[in-house]
Amino acid sequence: MIGRMTSQPPRPTLIADAAIALIAERGLRGLTHRAVDEAAGLPTGSTSNLARTRAALLELALTRIAELESAGFLDPALMPGSPRELLAQVAADGLHQALTSGRTLTVARIELALEAARRPELRDVYDRLGARFLDVAALLLARCGSPEPAADARRLIRWCDGVLFNATAGSGHGHPPTSAELQDDVARYLTALLARPE
């Protein structure tokens, strides 16, 4: 009994994770408070008690995605190698993970990004959370000698978004790039990004 209690995540986590899985599997059309109760194995009404409105439920899911995605971040200061090698490694590993063990999070994040274009309050959450990724990218790009790290970070994130969208939903669906391909593509993209014609 104690074992079961301690191994069970807190209820808000259970609910958020069930919502994320539903969004990834069925799209936002499949997300209802009732469906989340069922998927989480909780009594009817549990999700409504935690997140009364649909907007609150969407925000709960998106916040949890950002928490899980940024949990994988390592402190760049602790990692070996040149700034360029480090950035290439962080990007390739992050993409690989987002397309394998993190695939559900990736698909749900893309769904919520589209919804955020229609809901200003969700947009704020998405942008606040997205800013973390942009900041890390800009920091690493500055160390690589980028003369405009903020703009280059936006370019890099755009490219990463393309890799993730294409492999999960676009024309690359069913044949995502391998880890080796990602490393090769990242290295090549960074070369292009950091080469400045004078």
Place this chain on the structure above:
Amino acid sequence: MIGRMTSQPPRPTLIADAAIALIAERGLRGLTHRAVDEAAGLPTGSTSNLARTRAALLELALTRIAELESAGFLDPALMPGSPRELLAQVAADGLHQALTSGRTLTVARIELALEAARRPELRDVYDRLGARFLDVAALLLARCGSPEPAADARRLIRWCDGVLFNATAGSGHGHPPTSAELQDDVARYLTALLARPE
């Protein structure tokens, strides 16, 4: 009366266009046969008569998107400039158009791509239509001297998907790249793509 009749598009086109606009505006959750009837200004049941099932309605919308998107294609053989300039121009113009006048089509296409990951029959339509874009890209890349035009076409489409997703739904929402930025980014990306370390 004759004027009205001749200026009105055929009913399947009216219905497909209304479905696309609804998907872009409200997401797939907002797409119902009834809502399409209303948006198209047609009697209740018109959409069901044309596309009985939800799957048929989704396919109708996606086929129309591909028709409209590929209508903008020019015959590369008729365009001036070197293959490299031509490819850069086609890509930058295509992206710019997809983010301005074609924004509704772009958002609806992204929504339908996600749904295609959940519906094998829609996947087939998406892949068949996507293959046209890959083929044009591969043809142009081969003329630019790419040693592996099919793989490079997949890379280029991934990058384009990222530009489109990021600017319509991702962290670039609200501040899409300008035409000049797109041209600069395309040129830089093609340099990276076509430079082969030996």
